[in-house]
């Protein structure tokens with residue numbers, strides 16, 4: 063038996079090396095390692111080996127098993143490599159893949175997020191309120207008289223229930239003051255709705271950002287400083303900003319804010335970007351009527367408020383001439399912001 067082992071080992075390895083495909087590999091493996099395989103038969107014969115020879119024969123047998131196993135593994139790897147090579151035949155793996163089109167944020171999202179960031183740095187927190195509002199929160203509590211044109215059915219979307227689609231985000235001022243106590247410093251970005259004829263500068267659904275600051279001793283210079291800083295951050299420190307006296311029912315005094323827009327090849331011109339003012343005591347009075355406490359007593363607190371059109375800000379920032387581009391989802395337009 064001692065002499066048989068090297069012979070069988072040599073034969074087995076020759077058999078394995080001659081293998082050319084997966085089928086022949088399996089046959090060879092069975093012929094050597096299978097139950098009736100040559101190596102297995104040697105192992106069975108071990109029991110007949112004389113005791114004093116057992117150690118030596120056992121060693122030989124182990125060495126043979128190791129050599130055969132190594133040959134099998136090498137052959138299997140070689141077959142696999144060959145199969146992989148064939149599978150890739152005719153395929154150019156160096157060919158670059160087709161590029162995936164990258165998505166990007168909508169310009170309105172970009173300008174809104176930027177505006178929020180600037181105001182958050184000044185301590186304003188996000189607030190929110192319903193888009194389906196009632197007349198009280200949209201108009202009455204904001205000191206808007208019953209015969210004010212904004213309340214007209216021609217200008218506002220009313221539901222049969224008497225509710226309406228909010229015409230501005232100023233209603234969030236009221237919602238906030240009903241539940242929170244001063245000091246309050248909030249901003250509320252969101253949609254607003256008006257029955258406007260749609261054209262290059264008007265949509266019936268548009269986007270505003272409302273702000274409200276109520277505390278002790280909030281003054282007009284606070285308002286001015288805050289909003290000037292805001293527009294300088296948004297449009298650059300050189301941007302000229304002016305406050306023009308105006309009227310809003312819910313602020314007194316009230317202003318419209320214009321920024322000076324300089325477009326290459328055009329005369330610079332002022333464009334209105336926001337409304338603002340000091341909260342009218344009549345607004346605090348309606349909050350008092352709701353809350354029944356004196357958290358907003360007009361002799362204790364003052365405040366300022368502002369509201370701006372985000373669509374308008376985006377148009378200014380990127381020189382967009384038609385507001386409808388913001389809702390048409392034309393990829394040729396939108397991809398410029400990605």
Ligand code: DAH
Nearest residue numbers: 230232337338339367368369
């Ligand atoms: N709500 C006004 C509008 O939609 C904008 C506005 C003006 C908001 C003055 C304010 C404000 O908070 O103080 O035109």
